[in-house]
Amino acid sequence: MGLQINNLxxxxxxxxxxxxYVLNNINLKIETGQFICILGKSGSGKSTLLxxxxxxxxxxxGNITVDDVIVDGPDADRxxxxxHHALFPWFTVEENIGFGPKVAGQSKEEIKKLTDYYIDLxxxxxxxxxxxxxxxxxMAQRVGIARAxxxxxxxxxxxxxLGALDALTRDNMRKELERIxxxxxxxxxxxxxxxxxxxxxxxxxxxxxxxxxxxDLKIDLPRPRDAxxxxxxxxxxxxxxxxxxxxxTEMINE
Numbered sequence: 360m361g362l363q364i365n366n367l368x369x370x371x372x373x374x375x376x377x378x379x380y381v382l383n384n385i386n387l388k389i390e391t392g393q394f395i396c397i398l399g400k401s402g403s404g405k406s407t408l409l410x411x412x413x414x415x416x417x418x419x420x421g422n423i424t425v426d427d428v429i430v431d432g433p434d435a436d437r438x439x440x441x442x443h444h445a446l447f448p449w450f451t452v453e454e455n456i457g458f459g460p461k462v463a464g465q466s467k468e469e470i471k472k473l474t475d476y477y478i479d480l481x482x483x484x485x486x487x488x489x490x491x492x493x494x495x496x497x498m499a500q501r502v503g504i505a506r507a508x509x510x511x512x513x514x515x516x517x518x519x520x521l522g523a524l525d526a527l528t529r530d531n532m533r534k535e536l537e538r539i540x541x542x543x544x545x546x547x548x549x550x551x552x553x554x555x556x557x558x559x560x561x562x563x564x565x566x567x568x569x570x571x572x573x574x575d576l577k578i579d580l581p582r583p584r585d586a587x588x589x590x591x592x593x594x595x596x597x598x599x600x601x602x603x604x605x606x607x608t609e610m611i612n613e
Contacts, residue, residue, distance in 0.1 A: 362389040362412075362514055362546055366421035369407055371589075378419065381407045382385050383570040385421070391513075394540055394547045396557035397603060399567035406551045408567070409518050412548060425513055435459065438507030442519040444499040448489040452478065452502050453487040459510040477505035480539060497528040501535065508543060517549040533559055537583065554602070558594045559584050565600050574601050580591070 360509040370378040389395050399405050405586055410416045412423060414433040425437065446455050456477050457470040465473075478487055481501040491499055500520055502557045507515055521529045521536075528598040533556060540547055540560075551557050557564045566574035577596065584591055 360426040360526065361389070361391040361393070363424045364389075364412075365412065365424070367408075367411055367418050367419055367423065369404075369416065369448070377442070377577045379595065380419070381570050382411070383487070385570075385572060386569060387565065387575070389521050389548070391426075391546055392544045393562045394549065394560055395563050395565060396549045396551055396561035397567060398551065398554065398557055398598065399573075400602065403567040405567055405568045406502060406518060408515055409439075409548065409550055412514070413437055415554060433496045435463070435510045436513045438510055438512035438515050440503050440507050440515065440517045440520045444503040446492070446498075446502055446506070448491050451488050451490055452483060452494070456505045456509050457489070458506065458591035462512070468497070473509050477509050480508075481505045481543060482535065495528070497523050497532050498534075499522070500532060501607050504539060505566060508539075508545070512545065512546065514546045517580070519552065522552070529556075534583070536560065541582070554595050554598045555586055557598065559586065559590060564594075564598060 364385050364387040367382055368380050369382045370380040372379045376438060376451070385408065392420065396527055397408065397584050407416065411418055414430050414437065430437070450458065451461045453474045456476045461474055474487070474598065478484060481504060483505070486498065491502070494502065503520070504515075521532050524532060537560060547559075550559060558580075562579050564574070564576045564578060565572060566576070576594070578594060580588070580590060580594070586592075
């Protein structure tokens with residue numbers, strides 16, 4: 360089953376009497392447990408696609424299904440992690456992570472068990488009683504990931520969650536994110552502007568161009584991945600050429 364996108368179209372503006380689609384006839388099938396990265400230039404429709412997957416937007420045509428159930432609005436089966444962590448500043452780490460299960464009516468004992476598990480999973484032992492303003496950017500994003508996972512979603516949607524971090528923290532968080540995904544085996548749809556990041560994390564990289572799927576590339580590399588490996592570099596080059604319409608190769612050949 361998994362996540363399926365069927366003939367998906369979404370537009371916002373009418374030009375000369377016709378709808379101008381940001382996404383135009385998108386079709387994708389994502390298997391349960393796959394890590395998918397989405398690349399594309401600004402305006403290619405990446406964030407629009409993620410908002411449709413989350414149920415924040417309605418499609419004009421086509422549909423999205425999760426395990427054959429049509430997405431018709433936000434739901435706990437799709438957890439979302441944003442670029443900026445969006446934690447509740449008046450809640451502790453433990454309270455932020457346990458918020459969803461509390462709203463769902465789980466018992467205090469169940470919530471405590473869940474929060475302890477996810478605090479350990481994301482490597483924040485000793486920080487349960489801390490507030491977001493006392494955390495580093497990387498720590499806050501770990502809490503955001505744990506908060507999304509605590510609802511036990513079928514799909515984890517991530518909108519450039521590492522984009523606001525400094526280079527060193529971002530590199531460390533890639534490794535942490537891969538570790539967390541390996542432990543949970545959740546289906547992940549991850550938007551990024553970084554080609555090496557996509558190759559490091561993804562089972563498949565989807566390139567969007569002008570609202571359509573321009574490339575669907577399987578990354579056939581063992582994990583953990585080595586950014587210096589020749590095959591890793593070849594994947595990066597292939598994707599960068601696709602994103603720049605071959606301009607990199609032309610520059611090298613000049």
